[in-house]
Amino acid sequence: MSFADTFKALGDPVRREILTLLKGGRLSAGEIGSHFDMTGATISYHLNILKKADLVHESREKNFIYYELNTSVVEEIMLWLRDLKGEK
Amino acid sequence: MSFADTFKALGDPVRREILTLLKGGRLSAGEIGSHFDMTGATISYHLNILKKADLVHESREKNFIYYELNTSVVEEIMLWLRDLKGEK
DNA sequence: CTGGTATTTAGAAAATAATCTAAATAGATC
């Protein structure tokens, strides 16, 4: 989706923690959920927001759905911040 | 306040636009408000969030309250993003 | 095809955030 959606997706601490977890490699929805004291449905909700923001990609395999980090859109955010700081 | 508050403050488009306006130099609350189709009270609410996130500083002068950009905390955000991208 | 595990979707409830109107504060000017 859009730049604004990416920024908003990053604004939530649960979602940032999910992204941090994914730095170690792809994880299934269940593995991600087991790190949080929340229902799977809630985790699924957050994963969907991250997916719409293009911050993660999913790949289905067997019975599982694996999520992995996609940082391509992070560059845009960093550019905005750098510009805010007045750097060239 | 905290890193999380800074991230959240940046998640809102109105607040990002305020920060962008302030790139051009300090502005009074009224000057900021005139760029938006919102009441002064709402602008004040957003300014307060930016202030708590340490993204702006205020200075009182005469009858006015001027706001100016403070990007010192932006560096932290950028470090987090850079780390997410797996850069050193 | 039946049963089991993994995950999502739907819908409702709870929590948080954004917005407004009206009143309050602060300082400047008369």
Place this chain on the structure above:
DNA sequence: GATCTATTTAGATTATTTTCTAAATACCAG
């Protein structure tokens, strides 16, 4: 002090987000 302008604060309302429970889907194993 009275009044005007600039801004914030209080309180209520509306909108959005997060979360849950229950049901649905999907896929695998027997």
